[in-house]
Amino acid sequence: MPVYKYTGFNSEGKKVHGTIEGNSINFVISKLKEQGIFVESIKDVKSKDRFLILDYFNGFVSSGKKLLPDVFFQLAMLLKSGIPLSESLKITGNQVNNKKVKSILLALSAKVSEGIKLSVAMQEFNDYFSDVLINLVRTSEETGRLAETFENVARYEEEKRKSMDKIKVAMIYPMIVLSIGMGVVGFLLSYVVPKMKNIFSAVNRELPATTKFLIATGNFIKNYGVLTISILIILIILIRLYLKKNEKILKKIDKYLLRFNLFLNINLYKFSESMNFLLSEGVPLLAAVSLSTNSISNRELKDVLFFVTEDIKSGKSFSESLKQSGSFPEMFVAAIKTGEKSGNLANIFLRLSEFYFKKIEKTLNVFLSIIEPLFILILGLIVGFIVLSIMSPLFELNTFIR
Secondary structure (H helix, E strand, O other): OOEEEEEEEOOOOOEEEEEEEOOOHHHHHHHHHHOOOEEEEEEEOOHHHHHHHHHHHHOHHHHOHHHHHHHHHHHHHHHHOOOOHHHHHHHHHHHOOOHHHHHHHHHHHHHHHOOOOHHHHHHHHOOOOOHHHHHHHHHHHHHOOHHHHHHHHHHHHHHHHHHHHHHHHHHHHHHHHHHHHHHHHHHHHHHHHHHHHHHHHHHOOOOOHHHHHHHHHHHHHHHHHHHHHHHHHHHHHHHHHHHHHOHHHHHHHHHHHOOOHHHHHHHHHHHHHHHHHHHHOOOOHHHHHHHHHOOOOOHHHHHHHHHHHHHHHOOOOHHHHHHHHOOOOHHHHHHHHHHHHHOOHHHHHHHHHHHHHHHHHHHHHHHHHHHHHHHHHHHHHHHHHHHHHHHHHHHHHHHHHO
């Protein structure tokens, strides 16, 4: 169970600090509140070690987006305690260690104190705050539910981060295993095999074809390995830059990827999760669909959902438009149709997000159960080939000497 370090104030106004176990930040804050402790700052004491590799992979170390749940929980607690918004932003900003997040929060505090609405001020930092978040803040400002919205956003962001971390860790793990294995093979070929060549050359005997191939491969890696890797990296960068500028090819790739259930399910999960959150917050259907479209990465589905929003504007039902597009599973469309009839679309999307997340987990578990032993088998065969190619002439050499 995660351990959280907190600082805050007790019912007598004295500053207190300590550590506490809990399933999530939200649970811990509620638990401390029951004990009469007002939380000033809270963080997972293990989070730095646990998410270091993953945060680097996501680029979150520099952007600080992983801090969103903590930031919004603190803002919600401060607002509920009657502290003005500008002061709440300032207090939260001073508590954050990430320089970028600190500067953003303090800038927002200054703008709000000048009379500018928070939602308007947030638009200047749209690389950090999503359109969904900015629109929610705008709606909550009109309804006077800013503290409740911040708390719900924090819970949503935390759950989203946890679920996406599970998916990404599962996908990264096989690559780490493969990289380590290829590193070992590369070491054997570039350092061990060339040294054996000198022994074989001194005896002046004909070597087996497999040993000759191994020595040639080892020499190539030793002499041109760094150059080859550099060329591959440059090629990958050039291909990515080319694809970035060529939207048509990217759309074709995305369309092809939708044939695989895993990629389709990931996008449907993201869309359903976002729709559930927005509809639960009282965002109208049309706006929710439009904003949730930004939560998915597949360009083909984004285009389809754009036409779906146009259909809704013209009076067509959501489920009917999805069905006519032909891009969504029958079960997905049928569930939405049921939600439209019952008037409880938010709950339907909650169930859909849970359903697709379980499908993703199941697919990844099956994938890992197959790929792990397969990688081990392939690496074992490569290492076995290297060992046999070296040991076979050594045995022959030993017999010759005798």
